Amino acid sequence: AMSCSESTNIKSFAEGDILHPQVLALFPLCDLTEEDLSQNPQFCKLLVTLTKHVDSTGLTLSLKTELEKADQKLQSQRRNWLRSQGLFQTLKEMIQEHCVRRHYSTVPPDQNVVHTFYETMEKCLLVAQCVRMLDPSNSTQKEQPNILGLEPQQILQLMPLEKVRQKMKQSLPHELEKHLKNKCLSLLCYYHPEWENKSENLKCTKLSYLAKQVDKDKKNAESLKESCRENKILLQRQSQLYLSELIKCIKLLQTLILDHRLKIQTELDKKKLDYFEGKCELVLQKIKTEMVDIQLDTYTPDTISAHRKIREKLDSELKCCQEEKQGAEVKLASFEILGKEFQALAEEYGRLRQEIEMKNWALKEFTQYSNK
Missing domain, CATH: 1.20.5 (Single alpha-helices involved in coiled-coils or other helix-helix interfaces)
Structure with missing residues (x-):
């Protein structure tokens, strides 16, 4: 059960809109908004209570402790592996650089000792690699078949003589230190190009501060990554708020369109009707004008x-x-x-008139034929 003081603290912490951003900051991975917390105060109190048992990523405190221990162990083993791997890669780089120098320049007689040193180191590395490849893995229960039927002891016989190996081991720390020093100076010149022409003593003095500068740059990079992550979360929340407001605006616009479409359509039809009436009246006036022009052209003063x-x-x-x-x-x-x-x-009377006309016609015709 929750104590009274704890309940009071949770209540005071969860009350008010001004505290909602603090709750959201404790759970950055949750897709929540301040509106969600204001509408669900009990859920807000639950989130505040969970902060006493889980971290911002959602892990419980006990699991987080075990995870930190496992991470420390992993980092320790990783450092050991990186140390040996870094040493191996450095030795390979030394051999490669020696081969390049030997290829592009003539080796003087006093450099035969150096050539012997690198040749011995190369042979030792190759033999060690082959022995490691022939050695069965400890993670498997069954023995793996040897490559080409070779045994590690057969490969170890190819090692240089003990005397030569001892001499190489004595010179190895110095050569390795010299190579690493050159790499550090090259890194220093990369960070500070103005130091490239300085003396070696000044470079070595400045080199002691290089680790701090690299660590500072690393922290700045991590800070920038964290800032980018926070900005990304903020952008996601703002995008969600923007989309929600946009959806509200779209719904409001749809309502306005549905409610006022007929009214606007009626007004538009009325305006169109007025326009067509005016256009029709204009056409009629134009027709009358054309008729008057035709009459004026047809009925001139002489014609009238x-x-x-x-x-x-x-x-x-x-x-x-x-x-x-x-x-x-x-x-x-x-x-x-x-x-x-x-x-x-x-x-x-009409009949007599017709007979008279017929007889007059016959008399006229008879008279014409008689005269002929």
Whole structure:
């Protein structure tokens, strides 16, 4: 059970929005926001309680202690391996540099001792490598078959003479120190190019501070990595907040579109209708203008005067015809008053007129033929 003081501390620690960033800093790997903590205060208290039992990576304290011990042991073994591996690589570099110098320059007679030294060291390294390859691994229960049927003792017989080996071992520390010193001076010149032309004593003096400078640069690099990691976490959180706000804006925009689409469409249709009405009115006015232009081009002053005279003549003829029509209508009315007897007389009169016209025509024709 949790004590009263611990509960009070957790409550005071988890209360208020200003403390939420501290809770988030204790769990940088969790995908949480301040809004999540403010909406779930009990969960925030749980996270604060977990900080007493786990670290920022989520490991328990006991497991973290075991992990630190295993890491220390691993680092110790790693340092031992790196020490032997570094020494081996340095010896190979010395042999390679000697081969290069010997290839590009003529070795004076007094350098035969140096050549013997490097040759002996190379043979010893090769024999040691072969023996190690022939030696079965300690991690396997079954013995591995030897390469080409060779035994380590057969390879050890290829070692140089004991006297030559002892002489090489006596000279090895000095040569190794000389080689490492040259490498350190080269590293110093890389860090400080202005020291390249200085004396060797000054370089050696400056070399004593090189380790501190390298360590300082390493710490700066680690600090920059940590800063980059924090900035990355901050960027992820800001990106999440940005995306959440963007989603809210998109939803709000969708709501505005759905709610006001018909209203906007109606206003747009009204404006389009007004536009088309105005355009139609403009087209009608243009048509009227074109009609007036056609009339003006068709009816010139001379044409209008001629049409006026024609109209006057037609009006006079129409007036005469109307008068004749009225006279005929009066006569017809007077004839209709006399009745059916007058109609028989009129028909007889019409028949006699036709006979007279026929006889006149026949007489005329007869007269024409007689004269011929």
